[in-house]
Amino acid sequence: MPDADQEMAELARVVREGVGRLNWRMRAERDRRGPSPLVLAVLSRLYRAGTQTPKALAEGERIQPQSLTRVLATLEQEGLIARRPDPADGRQSLLTITETGLRTLRDYSEQRERWLARAMTDTLTETERELLRLAAKVMDRLADA
Secondary structure, eight states, rough: OOOHHHHHHHHHHHHHHHHHHHHHHHHTOOEEEEEOHHHHHHHHHHHHOOSOHHHHHHHHHOOHHHHHHHHHHHHHTTSEEEEEEEETTEEEEEEEEHHHHHHHHHHHHHHHHHHHHHHHHOOHHHHHHHHHHHHHHHHHHHHHO
């Protein structure tokens, strides 16, 4: 009989794989003409974390600041982000998501949610959908732990 640690490790593996596969599938369902994953990550971080310096944004996304330079310039040119000088440090700039950036992020999220809603309707029973509703609340709690 497996011990509690082995059972928990197996549950962790199964949950990680399920969440990872679902995340991969949702990304695969994105509109190829839409924003790239890096653009979406930048917009999402600015939405969630608020105004940030390019350096903090790069650290948060775990990429080199130089790798973001071109992306940030394009996002600013397209009106998806705004840049202003940092009043505390004139050498730095502060980045914020614009209304256009929010709309872009919202459109992408709604597209993925429509796909997921269709997949749940087509694939899951009512009992499975209720179980998933409960599991989503549990995953939120885990994410905050």
